[in-house]
Amino acid sequence: MKLYTFSAAPNPRRVGLLLKYKGINVDTQEVDLMSKAQFSESFCAINPRSTLPTLVLDDGTVLSDTIAICVYLDAMYPERGLFGSNDVERAQVIGRCHQIFFEGFAAVADVLRNQGDAFKDRPLPGPLPMPQIPQLVERGNLRIGAFVETMNSELTGREFLVGSSLSQADIDLYVVLGFCGWVKRKIPDTCLVLQAWFASMKARFGE
Ligand SMILES: N[C@@H](CCC(=O)N[C@@H](CS)C(=O)NCC(=O)O)C(=O)O
The missing domain is CATH 3.40.30.10 (Glutaredoxin)
Structure with a gap:
């Protein structure tokens, strides 16, 4: 492969x-x-x-x-599984990954790709040219704010998003929070739980 x-x-x-x-x-x-x-x-x-x-x-x-x-x-490669320890957790991890992709990645991508020349005619990935829509920058920023607040409250009292071990959902959230930096968005000081969680993921992966 x-x-x-x-x-x-x-x-x-x-x-x-x-x-x-x-x-x-x-x-x-x-x-x-x-x-x-x-x-x-x-x-x-x-x-x-x-x-x-x-x-x-x-x-x-x-x-x-x-x-x-x-x-x-x-x-x-089932060692160190990242999709839960039973069928319900597996479904939850996949659901979370979908949610993070739709609510997190897509929001950051809208901000990044609907302004400036770097993504002119390419606000969406793929070969089809599309017009940028500047209003999506404002909406994307609102969505990022809401997403980060939601993740902060949903991680309160928890070490991981699903179950009691690291899953792909945690990896995806960690990546999207890093992607927020591409549009100059940091985890705000109102989201201390998420800040600490992000720091622990950074320590775990070293990157
Ligand atoms: N449906 C794909 C989308 C992946 C995607 O958007 N990848 C970006 C890189 S993060 C890409 O290939 N962009 C190419 C482009 O912008 O032309 C997936 O879920 O993996």
Whole structure:
């Protein structure tokens, strides 16, 4: 199997931290998003959606959604499982990852990509040109504020988002909080629980 990634970008980082936590190495190729290598003919032939991460299995199956890649890798490498300890927790972890993607990642991406020239005509990932919508910057910032407050209250009294051990949901939340820095949003001082949780995740992963 082969992982196409761009380590610094948030969705690839969700997979990168899973691999790090499990201590596994997979054949990896960096696709430089800064030079728009995701639109190259060779990469579009692998994933026409032009997004990272992308995992190509030995039988040629292509997985191009981060959650699908994480679920697959966790099943292939079950040591240090990241999807709960029973069926209910597994469903909860997947639900949380979906929520964090929709409420967190998408909000930060709206702020980042709907202003300035870097993402002109590219407010959404993928090959289809789209207009930027400047109002989404304001709405995205409101969504980030609400998301961070919600995570702060939901982590109060808890070490992890689901169950009693680290899961992919914690990794995803940690990554999205780092992504907030890309749009100059810090965890506010009203969210002390989340600040402490973020610091403990940083100590755990060392990055
Ligand atoms: N549906 C994909 C989306 C992944 C995604 O948006 N990846 C970004 C990097 S964080 C990307 O590939 N962007 C390419 C672009 O902006 O053209 C997933 O869930 O993994």
